Amino acid sequence: MKQNIFFRVFHWFLNITLFFIAFGTIGLVIFGFMTSGNPLPDTEKLKGVTSLNFKTTHDNKHFFYEYRTKDDGSYEEHFYYVNPRKLYSFEASDSLMASFKVRDEEQSSDRSILGGLIQFHESVYKENIELPLRLGHPGYPITREQFVSSFRFLFWSYLFHGTFLFAFFWFLRKFVLGLRENNFFTDKNFSYLRNTAYVLIVYPFAAAFWNHLGKIEPQVAYGGNIFAISTPEFGFSFLVFGIILLIVAVVFQQGVELQKEQELTI
Amino acid sequence: MAIIVNLDVMLARRKMSLTELSEKVGITMANLSILKSNKAKAIRFTTLEAICEALDCQPGDLLEFSKEE
Numbered sequence: 001m002k003q004n005i006f007f008r009v010f011h012w013f014l015n016i017t018l019f020f021i022a023f024g025t026i027g028l029v030i031f032g033f034m035t036s037g038n039p040l041p042d043t044e045k046l047k048g049v050t051s052l053n054f055k056t057t058h059d060n061k062h063f064f065y066e067y068r069t070k071d072d073g074s075y076e077e078h079f080y081y082v083n084p085r086k087l088y089s090f091e092a093s094d095s096l097m098a099s100f101k102v103r104d105e106e107q108s109s110d111r112s113i114l115g116g117l118i119q120f121h122e123s124v125y126k127e128n129i130e131l132p133l134r135l136g137h138p139g140y141p142i143t144r145e146q147f148v149s150s151f152r153f154l155f156w157s158y159l160f161h162g163t164f165l166f167a168f169f170w171f172l173r174k175f176v177l178g179l180r181e182n183n184f185f186t187d188k189n190f191s192y193l194r195n196t197a198y199v200l201i202v203y204p205f206a207a208a209f210w211n212h213l214g215k216i217e218p219q220v221a222y223g224g225n226i227f228a229i230s231t232p233e234f235g236f237s238f239l240v241f242g243i244i245l246l247i248v249a250v251v252f253q254q255g256v257e258l259q260k261e262q263e264l265t266i
Numbered sequence: 267m268a269i270i271v272n273l274d275v276m277l278a279r280r281k282m283s284l285t286e287l288s289e290k291v292g293i294t295m296a297n298l299s300i301l302k303s304n305k306a307k308a309i310r311f312t313t314l315e316a317i318c319e320a321l322d323c324q325p326g327d328l329l330e331f332s333k334e335e
Contacts (some may be wrong), residue, residue: 261308264300264308265301265307265309265310266293266301266308266309
């Protein structure tokens, strides 16, 4: 009885999770289609605005759009990306010094909507200061087209990752449903468990390929003796967990065979 | 099937129906049908003993080994 309550609660948890994944993914994609035509603000409407800065994040890389009005009334736009994950070939003490602009946290303010998907930052910067390069995240300049395409790619990424997430929870839900109905060692339960494992095994390879499609930056961003290399991104934890689950599924298959034999023993 | 269950032959010899055997032995009709149609993977000694007693026969009368698949 206790077992049944546990599976019942777990099944409902998975139902709710699936609901949020499905509607969340669809909502994000619709929002993406609505904004993908021109995700950048209309500069005509920005007249009088001294500076505007927004970022979008894809694959843990931040893509920045910066708008700044100059003293003569004209404006300039900057597009750059920052990869927070990087490896340096030098020690912190040997690091070359670089000029960084530092955000004045006291005078700046942040707010976000849609659970942090869209963030608004009002930033006030202090005078540029000299810091070891290792302590900062160098911005790598990109073109307007690259920024827009990465913005669009971000929403396709939600669909891509959402599909895998949905498939994982869908098969897990079907498996738990079987357990909830006290049907343990059946062919269906085995196939749901095996499919859950397959999703986890395929995901890191598919994600690596997907991220490769969206890659716009060179591997080495800086030359000379200072260089930042993008760390290889591969979901080893998914792969390991998927393989473990596949082994469990194979053991489960033996259980199914034993169950069949038991049922056909008179 | 290497082991053939001749339950139907023994039932015919004893002029007994499957329902009657089911009541005597205490095995469900579904399980006896599995046994009769040679779909069973194994048979317990207790079951074999009960059937032999009900049909007044030896295990060898019920089971037969065949080399043909």
